[in-house]
Amino acid sequence: MSGGAVSETTQCLTFILGEEIYSLEIARVREVLDYTIITRVPRTPGYMPGVINLRGGVVPVVDLRLKFGMPAIDVSVNTCVIIVEARVDGDLIILGLLADSVQEVLDLDRESIKPAPRIGTKLDTGFIRGMGRQNERFIIILDIDKVFSTEALALVQAGQHDGPEDHEKKRFNRLQGEQECSKT
Secondary structure, three states: OOOOOOOOEEEEEEEEEOOEEEEEEHHHEEEEEEOOOOEOOOOOOOOOOEEEEEOOEEEEEEEHHHHOOOOOOOOOOOOEEEEEEEEEOOEEEEEEEEEOEEEEEEEEEHHHOEOOOOOOOOOOOOOEEEEEEEOOEEEEEEOHHHHOOHHHHHHHHHOOOOOHHHHHHHHHHHHHHHHHHHHO
16 A cells, blocks of 8 residues: 555535536435336425335435425436435435436545535525535535425425415314304
8 A cells, every 4th residue: 555645535426407416425325217207295395296106115206406496397308316315313214306317426535525605694505515526517515314304304204284275274264263253
């Protein structure tokens, strides 16, 4: 062995969302699937189009574009589902992430990864593990465990969401209560 320092690298799977390159630590990626039929589940968050069947198992699918405030994905021949493992409160959760396309597995030198940018106090960038560079482009390295808050993943797992239907129920219940009060 030579006396030189050994440079540690991080292997990442790179993928495209819109015009940007994102990446995930390869150890968290189980597999990449071609786009498949997604079954819609009522009362799930807007960024969760539904679930897929993965060898007999039910896997929730998340549209990362919607999660990040981008327009919904336009399905094409390159659209894929990245099956990942996320750890939340000690539990391992299997999720499918919709991506415009998958690029490559890339070795990033740990020294070339810069900290996530701090953009004011109101913008949460805690889910960004760092910023890598490939040629002249930045790669946004995600911390998959922090992309989804505990509360958001609990909603996905429970199939609960405070969506338009819930607002209608609350409005109906409030009107019912007002009618009850006016009778007395």
